[in-house]
Each structure stands twice: as C-alpha cells, then as structure tokens.
Amino acid sequence: MTAIDTTTVLPAIDEEVTVSEPDVGFRPGRAGWVGRGLVWALLAWLVLALPVNWFSPFHVGVADIDVLSLAVIYAIGGLSLNVLLGYAGQISLGHQAFVGLGAFASAYVVTNLQLGFWLAVAVAAAFGAAQATVLGAVSLRLTGLYFALVTLAYGTFAEETLFGIAAITGGEGGKPAARPVGFEDGYSYYFLCLGFLAVILWLDRRLTRTKAGRALAALRENPRVAASYGINVKAYTLLAFAVSGMFAGVAGSLMAHHDEVIVGSTFDFQLALLFILMTVVGGLRDRVGVVIGSAFFALLQEKLLVNAVGGVFGSLHLDDFFGLLGELLHVDGIFASGLGIPAEFVGLIVGPILLLLTLTKYPGGIGQQVAPIRLWLTGHRFDRHAGAVTEVEVNDVRA
Amino acid sequence: MSVLEVDSLSIHFGGIKALQDVSLRAGEWEIVGIIGPNGAGKTTLFNCITGFYEPTHGKVRYRGRDISRMPVHQRTALGIGRTFQNVGLVKATTVLENLMTAQHLQVEYDPWLGIAGSPSSFAEERRVRERGDLILDLLNLDAVAHERVADLPYGLLKRVEIAAVLATDPDLLLLDEPGSGMGPEEAHELGDTLLALRKQFGLTIVMIDHHVPLVTRVSDYVYCLNFGEVLAQGNPDVVRSHPEVVRAYMGEDAATEVA
C-alpha cells in the first residue's frame, strides 16, 4: 500500500483499557548513574578480571579456569537449545548429539586434516547446522511429544553409533583436539570462549529482534496465525533448527579443544538432560537467564561452586572463596553433615529440584529473578516485578 | 475479472459434508456478505479460500489464477488477508509486535542477514516499526501499541486484528465475524470503518457476520449458507426477505421483523 492517509477512520477507544505506564522519559539521576556504573564495573571485573587474577585478591588456579571456560561453553550450548525449545517450541532430548557432532567435526579438521582452528569452528558450526536441519526436516511432520521421542532416539544413536565409528572419533581412546595457537593456556582460552559467547549473544539478540525471531514467536504460539501473516512455517522451523545446530556446533568445537581429547561417551543422555535443566531453570527465551543458568549448572556439575561455598573466605584461593561465608551460614554443614550429601552429588539433586520448582512455581526461571536488576542496569526505574512471566509454555502440542 | 471466484466447492470430513457445491464470487471493490446459522460452513469456506483446508472438489481462483492447492503463506503473499473467528493474533506479544510480524512479507532483508545484523536490516526494521505505528494511528489504536495482546479486552482485539491484517498488505480481506461481541451501535460504526477502509486501501471484502443489519447495509451482494449449501444469494434486500432464509436462519423474531 502506498501513502497512507492518516485521517482517522475509527473513533477513539472508548472501552476501559488500562494502559501500562510508559517508562519512556525516565532518566536516572547522577547518583543513579554512579550506582549503575559501579555495578557494571563489578560485573565486568567478575567476568573479565577475577578469572585471570587481574586486580584480584583471590587466586584462580589452572584447573579452576578450565571449569570457568566450560561454564562459558555450556552457556553457548544453553543458548543453542533455547533457540529450539524457547523460540521455536520444539523440544530436543538429543541436544548432546548436536554438540558432540560439532566437537568431533572440529577435532577431525584440526587433527586429521591438519587445518586451522578457525576453519574447524566454521566447519563444526556448518556441520551442526546441517545435521540439525536434516533431523528437523525428517521430523517436521511430528510435533510435540513424538518429536521428543525421535530426538531421544537420535541422541542415543549418535552416542553409540556415530561416535563409535573409530576411524573418525578415535573410538574409546578419544580424539585429540589441540588448542589453537596463542590460546594454549587456560586463561587465554577462557577469553577465546568469552569472545565466542559474545558473538553468539549478539546473533541471538539480532534473531529475536528481526523478522526471523518474530516469525518464530508467531509460529510457536499459533502456526495458523503465523501462516496467515505470510510466514512459511516449515521453512522458519527449519531455520530455528539450523541456528540451534550452528550454535551447538560452536559449543561442541570449543568443548573439544577445551578437553583437548574428546571422547564419545561425554555426550550421553545425561548431558541432554543437563541442557534442558540449564535452559528451563535459566528461563526460556531469556538469554541472560539462560547464560546464568548454564554457568550455574556447569559450576555445580564441576563441583567448583560447591567447593567455593565450602572453603575459607579469608584465604586467597578461589577454592576457599566463600568458605567463611559458608561457615557463617553453615552451608557446608547443611550439605555435608546435615543431609550427608557429598559435594559432588549436590548438583545432581539440587538441579532437578530447581527444575521442578521452576516449572511449578517460578516459571520465569533465573531470568525473571534477575530481570529487575537487568532493567535497572540498562537505565530503567527499579521495578521489583519487572519481567514477570506467568507460565512456562515450552510448547503446546500441535496435534 | 473477479477478484475471488469459488467454483462449486465441496469438502468432506469423513462422512460429513461440510460444504456442498458452493460457488461464490467477489468482484473488484465489492463487499460480499456471508450469513447463515452456526455450523452452516461459513468458516470452513474461509479455511478453503485461505488454504487451511484442501477442498475435496472444486476450485478457488484469485484474479483468474487457480490457487486451490497453494499453501497458506503464499496466498497471503498474493494479497489474501483474513481475520479469525476467535481472534487470530499472537497473544504473548504486543500489539505493535503483531503488526510488525504481519509485515513479514514486506520486510526486505533475508532472515539470515537479519540475524547477522546487516546494516540494511537495521534501517528496514525502523521502517517496519514506523509503518506499524502508522497503521495503528490510522485505526486509532496507538494508545495500546505497547500492550500485550493477552491483556486487552476482546472487543478491542477485533479492531487490532483488522489492523494486523491490513499490515499484510491485502487486496482481498476475509473477515470472520468482525462484529462479534459488539452491540448494534458499535456494529454500525464498524460498518462505517469497513466502507472507509475499502475506499482508502482499494479493498475487496468478504465478510461473515451475524449482524444482519450490518451485513445488509455495507454489502453489495449477500450469500446465505445453510448446512454447507448456498441457500440464497443476491442483493441484500433480496436475501433478507427470501422466505427460505427467513425460516432457516433468522428465526421467528426476524420473520416478524421483516414482515
């Protein structure tokens, strides 16, 4: 249509509509800006400086930095599943296979073909996207529950059959995957992972703010309305698969070179469930929440968080980071003596309980809990109820 | 040439004949009304025209082109826009976001370039947003632009839905009960709106509604469906006073009113 004549053709709304108060025009005062700046600086220090012992009273060891890198990699994996589960509303119980394929593709390029790491990441991303698209195309006819079953079977198939092909995956001994030149040590590799996370976050943000993201939001909720808006529902579902597979491929590649030897059994069904935990507890469709959730579970899984809680605060070792706090709060005691749960099992029990609580009581997950702070940090008024989510709608069965 | 031509269309679900040999046409700039009791097959007819159902027999033509087997989204691209009986909007998003989503086919960048963040996608996004705002202004909906659809009352959503379907840039508008939930006065107002929209956008409109006064006032031609068949058709006055229609659809009250 050309040149819309703006003469009003409809009378004004006479119904009682409570229009929510617009936040526009609000500018924080000087003190507000200082406060926000300080928190931003603290966050930047936490992510950029603390892990590599800059301006830090604590000491992060070589083993610890590897765990932190893994947390960043898991965050990419969580964002990958979020595209499929959160945006497109397709559940994947075989996401470990998406990541694993990327890992082996990357290791193969670096070790067998003797090509560079950057090419390997690109190949892993392409490989991840391709296999996800194929799986998506095969199962487009299935929805909801049945699709979940197919992904479950696909994950097992990938773990036992594909990753069992010794010529490509090195069999049970695993496949070496050297770190790229310049990023051999744990600290620089951490920054490499952070860089990739930043890129993925940017892509994810663009996805939600452009036509593809709007199309996914429409087809997730109501495929018929989406189609009548002119959206090709099948094509955009496949696009979600491709993007998710691409992110997963990158995560896999980083994981391979993180471990330096990658083994097929890493990618078992439990990892798939872990990805579900990370995204749902983090808060579907909330990228900040998903990143925090993923990092949380990675640290919990690797015991770092539990150890940190259990150590001594005053000492300058991260292992003992929260120790005094732990003693003060008896957190250590609750876990170890009170319930008799050894540190390494806390994640296994706490995780699922958090998941069930998220589903039944706090549908917005971590994302909703931190939303007020996030909005405040970006210059909005502090509102305790900002970002409230009423229900976790993973997907409605389109039968 | 007619804008829309439905040619002896039949659709069966199992043993049930939902539509039986229905033919209908709408010419350029016409408003065609469809009336009929509940379960007469009116919405089913819309679903065949927009491609949600594939007819068992018969054809649907748009400007002479056979579109009977075309997928829904391609029909939207041709210029067929529709509203739904129970409000076809994305409820979890805001009104403005719905209008932006509805402009899907007019967005000129590739979805992958959008994800990658190409400079042109930013400019285009601004344009899409502005156009959404413009349409909302036009329908006097700018006050609710940033409200979530799920939070708005039903009557208002009917109007939002019309705004959204206008954003798909249609030539042919299929409205499924645009006046549902409205009183006689509001329905009269809606009639004015439809006439104005037709004039402003050069639309051909086919609409289903139960407000007989509304339908007969704005329509150039009216069809009455009953049990999946065309019971009567013609000028609004002819159909309104058709004895079969009076008996089958309007009931005794209406019969006395006409008399």
Added chain:
Amino acid sequence: MNVGQLLTELGIAVVTGVLQGSVYALVALGIVLVYRGSGVFNFAQAEFGTVGLFAAYAAVVLWGWSYPAGVAFGLGAALAMGLLTERLVVHPLRNASRVTVLVGTAGVALAAVGVQFWRFNETPIMTMPKIDDGFFVVPVIGAPVTVQQLITVGVLGVVSVGLALFFRSPSGLAIQAAQQEPVASELVGISVRRVSMLTWGIAALLGGIAGILSGPYTTFTAGFLTFGAGRALLPGFMAAVLAGMKSMPGAVLGGLVVGVVEQLGTLTVMSHVPGARAMLLFAFLLGILLLRPQGIFVGRTATA
C-alpha cells in the same frame, strides 16, 4: 557367513529378544496407562523401576531381608515415588502444556538418579540376586535362557491378564470413564483426582516390577533403566508408540517386537556397525512414526 549360521543367530536373537522385550512390555504398559490417564509422556516411568530395584536391593542384600519382603519394599518405594510424582509434579502442572509436563517427569527421573548416586555411592558393584539361578539352552534353537527371564515373561503374562480383568471391573471402568470424560465423570461422582492417583500408582508398580525383575540380569548403577545397562525407557516408549499410545495388549506385543528388533543388532552381519542396537531402534522408531504414526498394534478397542 552362511545361511545356516544366520538362521541360528536369528533364532537366538528372537528368543533373547522376546525375553528382553517382556521388560520393555512392562515399562510400555505403564507408559500407555499414564498417557491414557493424563495425556503425558512419562519420562520417569523407567526410573520408577530403578528406584524399586534399588530399594529391593537395599532390603535384600544390605539389610538381609527375605526376598519377598525385599520385593514388597521395592514395589512400595516405586509406588511411593509414583504417587509423589503425581502429587508434586503432574497435578500442579495439570493446566500446563504437555511438553512442559514431559520436562517435569524428566526432572523427576533426574532427581531420582541423583538420589541413587548419593545414597549408593559407596557400593561400587551392585547386583540383585536372582529369584532362581537356573538356566538352560532351548533345544534346536540353541538360545540360552535363564529361569529369571522365564519368570519375567510369566509375570508379564499374569500382569497383562490381571490388568485386562481390572479394566473390566467397576473401578477399572470408572478409570476409563474419567480418562475419557473427566468433567462428566466428576458430575456422576467419580473423583478424577483419585483416578489420577490410581493411574500413576499402577504405572509406578508396573515400573517397579520391571525394575526388580530385570535387575538381576547384570550389575546395575544409578539410572539403570533410564540410561544405564538395562535401559528400557526408549524401547518402552517405542513399544507404546507401536500400540498407538492407547492399546494395552498392543503395548505388550510392541514390547516383544522392539526386544527382537533390538536383538537383531547382535547378529554377526551387524558386527561392523558400532552401536548397531541403537541404530536399529532409531531407524525403527523413525519408520513407525513417519509411516504409521497412529501405531500398529492398536487393536479394535482400547479397553484392555
């Protein structure tokens, strides 16, 4: 590789498959029952079995109870878990989308695995004793069969007949009515809530039976029936899909068929394929879902 050898291997695969399949059939029965009742894909079904197995193991081996008492304890644990799942997860999520509930039941499974890891961390090798240690070789076919496996098949038979009879009894019919017409049933005085508890209770018992019977085949670890050595979750679901998610006899038959299909992966011709069993199951599932999504062993009625 000659034909004779292939036939011998096939014979053995079929016998072993049927025996293994009876565990899948038990799991599938529980899945179908829950699906009919709540429209939920219960990913905790196999874990009901593992929990029952762990409890029975603890009672019999660690605490020295008699075998029947241990089995009863194991079944009690499974039952308790089923009822808790219904109360704490399924009921609060009754208005949520079905995939959300699916994620919820997966969470239940994961929580159970966590508890097993934690409680049995210090017991490195766990084996449930067999009910009977005997074993023999089937004449002509040459398939080795343990008495334990025969007992499993027998129990499956008894359970199937028992369920069939139960669903023809008044309470069984009430369950079916409540599943099909919850609102109307509530009006005629059937408590949908009690029916839901009953459904989940029976399903959990079925899981427990499957777990306790299949435990003695090998050593077990946390998550045994979900993703451990005795994994029966995916095969159970496949059997249920074969049964169109609604036919109970179909679930039994489906379980046996899936067991046999999986055993085909042990044939010598498949020896070059790593993870042949997983591959066969994946291909089989895709095949069914794409070609006959409505199921194969659906039967004429969904009554029993």
